[in-house]
Amino acid sequence: MAENRKYNFAVVGATGAVGQKIIQKLEEKNLPIESLKLLSSKRSAGKKVHFKNQEIIVEEATDDSFKDIDIALFSAGGGVSKRFAPSAVKHGAVVIDNTSAYRMDENVPLVVPEVNEEDIKNHKGIIANPNCSTIQMVAALKPIQEAFGLSRVIVSTYQAVSGAGNQAVEELEKQSEQYLNKQELNAEILPVKGDKNHYPIAFNALPQIDMFQENGYTFEEMKMINETKKIMHAPELSVAATCVRLPFFTSHAESVYVEVEKSNVSVKDVWEVLASAEGVKLEDDPSTQTYPTPLSASNKDEVFVGRVRKDLDQETGFHMWVVSDNLLKGAAWNTVQIAESLIKNNWLK
Amino acid sequence: MAENRKYNFAVVGATGAVGQKIIQKLEEKNLPIESLKLLSSKRSAGKKVHFKNQEIIVEEATDDSFKDIDIALFSAGGGVSKRFAPSAVKHGAVVIDNTSAYRMDENVPLVVPEVNEEDIKNHKGIIANPNCSTIQMVAALKPIQEAFGLSRVIVSTYQAVSGAGNQAVEELEKQSEQYLNKQELNAEILPVKGDKNHYPIAFNALPQIDMFQENGYTFEEMKMINETKKIMHAPELSVAATCVRLPFFTSHAESVYVEVEKSNVSVKDVWEVLASAEGVKLEDDPSTQTYPTPLSASNKDEVFVGRVRKDLDQETGFHMWVVSDNLLKGAAWNTVQIAESLIKNNWLK
Numbered sequence: 001m002a003e004n005r006k007y008n009f010a011v012v013g014a015t016g017a018v019g020q021k022i023i024q025k026l027e028e029k030n031l032p033i034e035s036l037k038l039l040s041s042k043r044s045a046g047k048k049v050h051f052k053n054q055e056i057i058v059e060e061a062t063d064d065s066f067k068d069i070d071i072a073l074f075s076a077g078g079g080v081s082k083r084f085a086p087s088a089v090k091h092g093a094v095v096i097d098n099t100s101a102y103r104m105d106e107n108v109p110l111v112v113p114e115v116n117e118e119d120i121k122n123h124k125g126i127i128a129n130p131n132c133s134t135i136q137m138v139a140a141l142k143p144i145q146e147a148f149g150l151s152r153v154i155v156s157t158y159q160a161v162s163g164a165g166n167q168a169v170e171e172l173e174k175q176s177e178q179y180l181n182k183q184e185l186n187a188e189i190l191p192v193k194g195d196k197n198h199y200p201i202a203f204n205a206l207p208q209i210d211m212f213q214e215n216g217y218t219f220e221e222m223k224m225i226n227e228t229k230k231i232m233h234a235p236e237l238s239v240a241a242t243c244v245r246l247p248f249f250t251s252h253a254e255s256v257y258v259e260v261e262k263s264n265v266s267v268k269d270v271w272e273v274l275a276s277a278e279g280v281k282l283e284d285d286p287s288t289q290t291y292p293t294p295l296s297a298s299n300k301d302e303v304f305v306g307r308v309r310k311d312l313d314q315e316t317g318f319h320m321w322v323v324s325d326n327l328l329k330g331a332a333w334n335t336v337q338i339a340e341s342l343i344k345n346n347w348l349k
Numbered sequence: 350m351a352e353n354r355k356y357n358f359a360v361v362g363a364t365g366a367v368g369q370k371i372i373q374k375l376e377e378k379n380l381p382i383e384s385l386k387l388l389s390s391k392r393s394a395g396k397k398v399h400f401k402n403q404e405i406i407v408e409e410a411t412d413d414s415f416k417d418i419d420i421a422l423f424s425a426g427g428g429v430s431k432r433f434a435p436s437a438v439k440h441g442a443v444v445i446d447n448t449s450a451y452r453m454d455e456n457v458p459l460v461v462p463e464v465n466e467e468d469i470k471n472h473k474g475i476i477a478n479p480n481c482s483t484i485q486m487v488a489a490l491k492p493i494q495e496a497f498g499l500s501r502v503i504v505s506t507y508q509a510v511s512g513a514g515n516q517a518v519e520e521l522e523k524q525s526e527q528y529l530n531k532q533e534l535n536a537e538i539l540p541v542k543g544d545k546n547h548y549p550i551a552f553n554a555l556p557q558i559d560m561f562q563e564n565g566y567t568f569e570e571m572k573m574i575n576e577t578k579k580i581m582h583a584p585e586l587s588v589a590a591t592c593v594r595l596p597f598f599t600s601h602a603e604s605v606y607v608e609v610e611k612s613n614v615s616v617k618d619v620w621e622v623l624a625s626a627e628g629v630k631l632e633d634d635p636s637t638q639t640y641p642t643p644l645s646a647s648n649k650d651e652v653f654v655g656r657v658r659k660d661l662d663q664e665t666g667f668h669m670w671v672v673s674d675n676l677l678k679g680a681a682w683n684t685v686q687i688a689e690s691l692i693k694n695n696w697l698k
Binding site: 152154156158173176177180191195196197199200203204205206207208212215216217225238239240242244246247248249253255257267286287288289291293294295296306307308309310311312313314317319321 | 501503505507522525526529540544545546548549552553554555556557561564565566574587588589591593595596597598602604606616635636637638640642643644645655656657658659660661662663666668670
């Protein structure tokens with residue numbers, strides 16, 4: 001890393017739920033920022049955002065926005081990334097894309113730094129940030145895979161509404177008030193803004209995140225399956241997912257079943273590798289009712305793991321409960337970590 | 350069944366969440382009731398409850414309460430069942446117990462009528478009603494087991510607060526208001542009233558239902574594992590459970606993974622057996638976003654199944670989403686169904 005070198009950053013989608021958290025993390029983690037350009041759709045342009053001691057005016061993204069930008073962090077939906085990421089790369093920027101647009105592109109590294117940081121250096125201008133529910137799971141799976149081998153994963157998720165954006169957060173607030181006031185619930189956003197039907201999320205559970213595919217799985221479930229194999233370099237790993245949206249605001253939780261390859265692994269062995277894993281925090285003591293929850297994990301960077309226990313029938317099977325802030329490690333913080341790694345390792349070019 | 354014979358009923362725990370639903374179902378399903386005695390603790394005695402066109406005064410339960418009672422429905426906690434069920438049996442009543450007190454007793458049938466109705470006739474005075482989360486799962490598993498064989502079950506639950514009683518319902522209401530008013534959340538009941546620590550349930554998820562056992566599983570999880578094997582007469586069946594309390598009032602949902610014994614079973618095959626199963630309603634069409642949710646299943650008697658799909662790696666593996674009203678099929682309705690079966694089949698003695 002060039003000593004003291006500073007970089008020109010751009011954030012695309014600066015007014016969205018994740019964009020706001022990215023700006024917060026860029027400031028908090030004190031990245032070497034020469035300048036910060038905040039970009040958005042025409043609709044949000046003109047808004048003012050605080051960053052350090054400045055007030056930055058959000059500008060409408062155009063093809064020319066990326067001149068002199070070194071690192072562009074995209075988080076404004078797949079369509080915006082497809083539209084502008086090539087322009088950013090053409091202008092010499094490295095794009096870290098927080099949408100699903102490029103994740104499964106074989107020329108694009110898909111990265112969780114604690115898991116596959118080395119993949120960053122193979123980038124050709126774009127690096128993809130995985131889906132929120134995938135990031136926290138692979139962070140917990142990696143140390144287990146390294147220590148004991150991993151053959152199988154079955155996950156059921158408990159996902160916060162903020163993963164569906166600010167409008168979904170407002171919908172949960174509004175519907176919760178309507179329910180408590182015995183009014184009819186007004187559903188317009190969830191489960192999926194662009195799908196045909198909308199159902200109440202307040203005091204409910206919706207077993208649909210993103211649209212359905214032909215095979216009966218949702219896109220969210222297929223993202224967890226395919227992205228996990230790519231990030232972990234484990235095409236043969238068996239992965240199954242059921243993704244469920246729930247009435248809380250922040251942090252996804254996951255009930256994860258794994259089968260390891262080694263025999264005679266104990267819960268204590270799993271605890272040991274998780275306790276020493278980077279980015280993971282073990283919170284697991286039944287005797288004191290210690291386990292992570294969405295509320296306890298919110299506004300924290302780590303991936304929290306609890307409720308580790310051995311399957312009662314399958315000698316190589318373990319169950320665990322994985323919780324992390326979906327807007328931080330699941331999105332903004334992982335994106336900023338990739339930027340840190342690019343700079344620290346001098347992998348920009 | 351003796352034509353026109355009517356029976357003397359007692360409900361113990363008449364003022365509780367489940368007791369109220371039992372009384373409602375006894376009226377709605379028009380059981381042949383000669384008299385209905387409502388019993389409770391000293392604290393709730395004296396309350397008045399409507400039944401058909403009468404007003405019945407709740408009485409404190411004593412050993413003498415069960416004189417001339419034919420069928421006693423218990424739902425007032427395991428301690429009360431242990432204390433009074435033997436007296437009821439001694440007076441000649443058949444007890445249908447909705448607590449965990451006798452469920453694993455080898456002399457007590459544990460019954461979901463759609464699954465193992467014949468077990469009722471072996472009763473020695475006490476019949477146990479299974480745990481709510483178990484009942485709805487075995488109702489969906491039974492037709493699959495019969496058609497294709499069943500070797501393995503892994504379930505992650507999404508459970509309503511009403512399963513923890515009326516105080517937990519009030520706690521969720523109160524905390525939800527506190528959260529929306531940006532006040533501190535006051536946690537006194539959940540996850541488990543009798544355990545040391547209490548955590549907020551509003552806009553959160555708690556991976557603890559009932560107390561922890563030595564092996565790291567909760568009692569709720571062990572109930573699902575042990576009761577499922579007993580009800581299905583399948584001691585060799587591999588069952589694993591993770592039970593999670595969530596911020597909604599009524600109906601439990603379950604993400605269930607199963608492995609069948611037969612090969613080449615299709616989703617369509619599974620749909621067919623579920624669609625024709627007694628007590629089960631298939632709600633499964635991704636093209637129209639049709640699937641059950643806790644809100645859609647509330648106040649209904651059936652067990653609803655959706656999101657049936659084949660595992661992408663395991664040829665004999667299937668995933669599904671099972672939802673039912675935890676106070677009805679999960680408790681009161683199943684209890685009243687057992688009473689109906691006792692009468693219809695003349696199995697009282």
